[in-house]
Every structure is written in structure tokens, then in C-alpha cells.
Amino acid sequence: xxxxxxLAGALGVSTSDLFxxxxxxxVLGPQDEANRRHLAELRRALMPPVGLAxxxxxxxEAAQPSAIR
Numbered sequence: 001x002x003x004x005x006x007l008a009g010a011l012g013v014s015t016s017d018l019f020x021x022x023x024x025x026x027v028l029g030p031q032d033e034a035n036r037r038h039l040a041e042l043r044r045a046l047m048p049p050v051g052l053a054x055x056x057x058x059x060x061e062a063a064q065p066s067a068i069r
Contacts, residue, residue: 001015004018004046007046018046
């Protein structure tokens with residue numbers, strides 16, 4: 001959240017404005033689609049889904065502690 005607060009401050013908006021689902025001002029035409037695409041990319045970068053990541057390692061047998069050292 002600290003990053004979002006800093007970003008909002010730099011943009012001159014409130015942090016909650018970054019969570020809005022629509023553009024703050026209506027934009028018509030091809031610019032609207034580009035704005036939505038860029039906003040979606042920004043949201044994916046700032047707020048990735050939680051708990052949907054692939055496992056870092058395949059499950060297997062536990063190694064002996066001496067083998068880990």
C-alpha cells in the first residue's frame with residue numbers, strides 16, 4: 001500500500017482513486033481501449049493475484065537435513 005500511496009501522491013490523486021474500476025473522465029474512441037489496456041497492465045503489476053502462483057518446487061520426499069547443509 002505504501003507504493004500505491006506514493007504513486008497516488010505523484011499523480012495528484014487519492015490512493016482509493018487507483019482502485020476505481022472506470023476511467024475518471026469518459027474517453028471516447030480508440031483512446032478508451034488503450035487507456036483500459038494500460039490501466040489493466042498497471043493493476044496487474046501493482047496488485048498481482050494472491051495464491052494463484054505456480055508451486056516453486058514439485059512435491060517430493062523430504063531430504064535428510066545433512067543433505068541440505
